[in-house]
Amino acid sequence: MDIDILGTLAVREKGVSITPTAPKPRQVLALLTLGADQVVHVDTLSEELWGAAPPRSARPTLQTYILQLRELITVALGSGEGEETRSAKDVLLTVPGGYLLKSGQGSSDVREFERLAGMGYRAMDAEEYPEAARLLREALALWNGPALADVQAGVHLQTQVKRLEESRLCALDQRIEADLKLGRHRELLAELTVLVSRYPTHESLCGQYMLALYRSGRRGEALDAYQRLRATLVRTLGLEPSTALGKLQRSILMAGPEGVPPAAGSGRLTAIG
Incomplete structure (x- = not known):
């Protein structure tokens, strides 16, 4: 099947x-x-x-x-x-x-997505960024829209759809991270512009957007992106941005037009240099 x-x-x-x-x-x-x-x-x-x-x-x-x-x-x-x-x-x-x-020996796009994404995560852990980017891109290409897009979902299917969407976002986050490691910041800008608009409270995507903007010589826009996220988090959730994202914002703020501090951000946020 x-x-x-x-x-x-x-x-x-x-x-x-x-x-x-x-x-x-x-x-x-x-x-x-x-x-x-x-x-x-x-x-x-x-x-x-x-x-x-x-x-x-x-x-x-x-x-x-x-x-x-x-x-x-x-x-x-x-x-x-x-x-x-x-x-x-x-x-x-x-x-x-x-x-x-019984599914038998047939194919499953979910199983294949999980297999490729898992291999991509392991490549990221091993700092094999070209391989990680390739594998995660292949995994994400299996998606043809929201999971079960044409099915009326009750309580159990809604939970499963949310789980799958979170898995997709994790793979997307790591694929973008791999591309940033490979210096593809300018190539990512259009994609990240759409993503931060679609997920206005997603801190990791915002941090990646800030990095791509900063590395493309658009420091002011990177700082504006942080302020928009902060305003949205405070207004909708009553929360401040994470410590890691705040540290990235301060690093960009303190960096001169030509200067780049040796490290900025922690956890999953990449240094701005």
Whole structure:
């Protein structure tokens, strides 16, 4: 089974789509694929579809959605050459307490993203910045939009989507960090301008934007970026910027037009020199 989640939902068995068009069955399939090869309990599926107060007909309605998915799987299993020994119930199993979707040996964009990102993080730790940038760029290229962009999300899918988005932001942060280490500050400016607008309270992205601006000879704009972030944090969250970001701001402030202090910032923020 091939599963794509990082964008629109697309699930294929033997190359044939088993993704339903109706919203509720799509929700069920999305939750089953995120928990592929593990039991997804009936109560979890019910809460995803109807919240904390499911209708009295929830169980039989859920069983209908499972039947619809199995019908799609049956069509896909019968599409290949040769005799198919599996049935839909061998792919989407009924187990005590819930259901289990077997992914088999197929592909998963989430698994591939996590594999590439993990290799990229290890390359960063080893200070192999060209390799890290390449691997993280490949990982991020697997995203074709927000995760499960075309699926109506209940409480459980919302949590999973937030988790995946945080994973994407972590990979993006580290890819930009690798590019900064490689001196690609001017190339990053357009991308970072969009990102700090989209994530106005994200301190790491703001710090990277400040560095890219400063290294491109735009010291005043780097300081303005800090002040905008600070104003947003104070207004929306009642918080001041982190110590590391404040130290970066002071380093840029104290640096003359030509001078660069030996180090500025700590933690994940790169020195301005």
